[in-house]
Amino acid sequence: MAYEIVWLPKAAKRYNEIIEWLRLNWSDKEIASFIARTKIVLDMISTNPSLYRKSGKENVHEAIITKHNLLLYRKKRNKVELMTFFDTRQNPAKKLK
Numbered sequence: 001m002a003y004e005i006v007w008l009p010k011a012a013k014r015y016n017e018i019i020e021w022l023r024l025n026w027s028d029k030e031i032a033s034f035i036a037r038t039k040i041v042l043d044m045i046s047t048n049p050s051l052y053r054k055s056g057k058e059n060v061h062e063a064i065i066t067k068h069n070l071l072l073y074r075k076k077r078n079k080v081e082l083m084t085f086f087d088t089r090q091n092p093a094k095k096l097k
Helices: 009-025 028-047
Strands: 004-007 060-066 069-076 079-087
Touching (some): 009 069, 028 060, 028 069, 060 079
Parallel strands (some): 004 079
Antiparallel strands (some): 060 069
16 A cells, blocks of 8 residues: 655755755756655655654654755655655754754
8 A cells, every 4th residue: 555645845845945955056967866866765655654764753754865864754644744854964953843
C-alpha cells in the first residue's frame, strides 16, 4: 500500500528556498540531483514511512536528502505529511521549531 504524500506549507516553502539557493550558487546539475534525490526519498517513504530514523519527537522521522538537508515527516493514518526540510549545519535543537 502506498501512502499519500502531503506537503505542508512549511515543507513546500523550504524546498523552494533550497532550489532557489542552488540556482543562485550552484549549477543545474546540483539542482537536478537534489530534485531526483528528493523524489527517490519520497518514493521510499510512500512505500514504507517507518524506513527512516525517528527524530526524537513522537511520530516524526528524518530522512537524509543530502549531507546538508534532512526531510522531517510524520505518518498520519494513510498519508505521510512532509513537515519541513532542515539544514544539518544548523543547531539540531532548531529542527522542529
